[in-house]
Amino acid sequence: MDLGKVSQVGKNVKGAGIVAAISALGVLSAGAPALAHHMMGGETPSNFFEGFLSGLAHPIIGVDHFAFVVAIGLIAAGRAGGVFIPAIFVVAAMVGTGIHLLSVNVPAVEIAIALSVIAGGLLLVLKPQPAIQTPVLAILASPAGLFHGYAYGESIVGAEMTPLVAYLAGFTAIQFGIAVAALYAGNLLKSKGVQPEFLKRFAGGAICAIGGVFLSLSVAG
Secondary structure, three states: OOHHHHHHHHHHHHHHHHHHHHHHHHHHHHHOOHHHHOOOOOOOOOOHHHHHHHHHHHHHHOHHHHHHHHHHHHHHOOOOOOOHHHHHHHHHHHHHHHHHHOOOOOOOHHHHHHHHHHHHHHHHHOOOOOOOOHHHHHHHHHHHHHHHHHHHHHHOOOOOHHHHHHHHHHHHHHHHHHHHHHHHHHHHHHHOOOOHHHHHHHHHHHHHHHHHHHHHHHHHO
């Protein structure tokens, strides 16, 4: 028996478990009601605390948003300057929220979000990984950020400036934090000798499945 291979398989399984745990947080949140995207029970936040709490919660209790943010982080893992990919995404999300607050009508938002989740998962599943440069991936993350941010805007329409700013700060911080955590986890596992492509494909399949479920729900709705 090749003990080296056995050890490597063990590391891969352990790494897969870590990535699965990250993905499972999002899957578990799918059990929340459809209106769970509104942390305040559908009510518009009225102060800084409510706005910040709602901003922190929205990308977590929305499993489609959560899955995409994890995908962004894993896509960025192992890339020079990879942190710029989630950074551009969260900036675009803020712009998308602003577009919603300006009452600009953007059609098929939920479908676009589901498609972005599927696309993120596919980028992780494909083998070999597409030879796409980091700046290009950052640019491609921008349209996804606009749609995700537009959806976030629904929770804050009609709010005063203080809770609005707090909301933007909250969802920006949590999204960037989750993405960087996924990025760091991918880099850490690689440094421990775990094959990163195996883990990315594992997570990518789960993320594609989540996107497929939300796409079918969006089309049916």
